[in-house]
Amino acid sequence: MKKKIALVTGGLSNEAQISYKSAITVGNNVDRERFDVYRIDINATGWWYEPVQGEKSKVNRDDFSVTDNGKKINFDAILLCIHGTPGEDGKLQGYFDMLGLSYTSCDAATSALTFNKRYTVAVAAFGGIHVAHSKHIFRHTPVSSEAILTALKLPVFVKPNNGGSSIGMSKVSVADELEAALHKAFREDDQVLVEEYISGREFTIGVFKSKGKIMVLPITEVSTQNEFFDFEAKYQGKSVETTPALIDDAMKTKLEAAAKKVYEVLNCRGVVRIDFIYNEAQGQPYMLEVNTVPGQSEASIIPQQVKTMGWNLKDFYSALIDEVLN
Template identity: 65%
Template sequence: MKPVIAFVTGGYSGEAVVSYKSAITIEQNLDPEKYEVYRINITPEEWFHPTADGGKIPVDKSDFTLTIAGKKIRFNGVFIGIHGTPGEDGKLQGYFDLMGLPYTSCDAAVSALTFNKRYTVAVAAFGGIRVAKSLHLFKAQPLSSAQVLAQLKLPVFVKPNNGGSSIGMSKVNLPEELAPAIEKAFKEDAQVLVEEFITGREFTIGVYRSKGAIHVLPITEVKSKKEFFDFEAKYTPGLAMETTPAEIDAALQSQLEMNAKKVYELFNCRGVVRMDFIYEPEIKEPFLLEINTVPGQSEASIVPQQVRASGGTLKDFYSALLDECLA
């Protein structure tokens, strides 16, 4: 009997559009010879399995099952393809834990922690990983621009503390730009992270666990044609130059891989995660920016690029993630 897998996509945030882009690649590469896969769309209005003829079969949320032609479909595992809430922030993971269902991402606690950028860097710093100096702002207790600038040096990045895809993010070079940037970020989230800008080379690294061992995918160097790698640069062809594998010497490659493995272990990650680092050339150290526990999987996304650069196929890669989760 083939394992029965629920592939979940969609989500409750603006990142759902990115989830649906990832879904195309994932669906094309989940091996039908090995798994019986049912797509589940999770939206704020309904959870359903879309049928070939355009119909919708509702999910029974009491036990996460489908009933098709009078037969109850129970799942052996879940492939998580939701960016943003509830698939990347631990909410769905907690639900699947209650259902006793294994899934391909980090657990509920790690997902919730890494979805919060400030808590991520705080735990990383505690574990000996270098991070930028930052301030955590709350809508209920706002700080003035002067209070922020008394503690941090310009330029700074201002970003919503939760969420991804660089929505609501700004780079601030002048004091008068800070208040509007904070206001823009607060439109996306009730918490905001203000972080000192680190100059250097930006690298992003996919890391996953298979057969109990931690594997690092080929490293990507990202150079944005805009001032930084924002939503537009991420999703507009030609605005960012991504080089996989990065053109770096063996010593830097080893240093980045070692840091990526350390972060994966420190946070007790599962499945594939993507970490962003800035390598500061003067002190010759990588600084961790953030951790994505459900990285993009569209054709142009970084993890699929890295899998191809490693000489592997996405079909084998997704099988490895599923086999690890089912084990």
């Protein structure tokens, strides 16, 4: 009998637009000979089951079930495609844990931790992973630009502490630009991370677990025409992504080892994408961020890496589902 899978998309943040694109790719590539897939859209109006034919209906939140053609459907596993809250910050994961439902992402604790950029780098540094110097700013406890620049060297990146897709992010090269960058980030979040710039080449690496083994996808090098890898660069064609990255074996080995270590130290599950800067002068990779629900649209990096590895997306998504079913 086919396993019943809930493909959960939408979300309550500005990243919902990316979630819907990811859900299209995933939905088109799940093996329908093995799995029955039911699309669930969580948005500001409610939790909705959207059948291929017929009108949408509300999800029963008591047990996360739906009714399809008069029949109650309980799910064997959840395929998460929500970027941002509540699918990437641990809220849904905690709910699914309480119901005893398996899901294809990191658990509630790791999701909540990695959604907070400052806490992520703090735990990573404690685990022996190289990270940039940074300062954590809260709206309720203002810190002056002067105090920030006493602790950190320019240039710096200023970004909302919770969130993704580089929304609200700025690069600050001169002191006069810092105040405006802080205001921009605070429009997106009550916490802001100010992080020293690290010179080097930027890489992003997909890591997942299949049959209990941690696997590293082919490394992608990211370069952009913009000042940094911002929303426009990520989603509007202003970047160049080279997969596999054109790097020597020594750099490849260090990056892969760092990616595996991050996955282990942060107790990740499912597929995650980890961003690094490789400082060639030091010969060291520095972890930037961890994306526990990375984009899966046709233009996204993880699908590119999967295809470069020689897998098709159907096999890849089957492997992610199988990992949580077994």
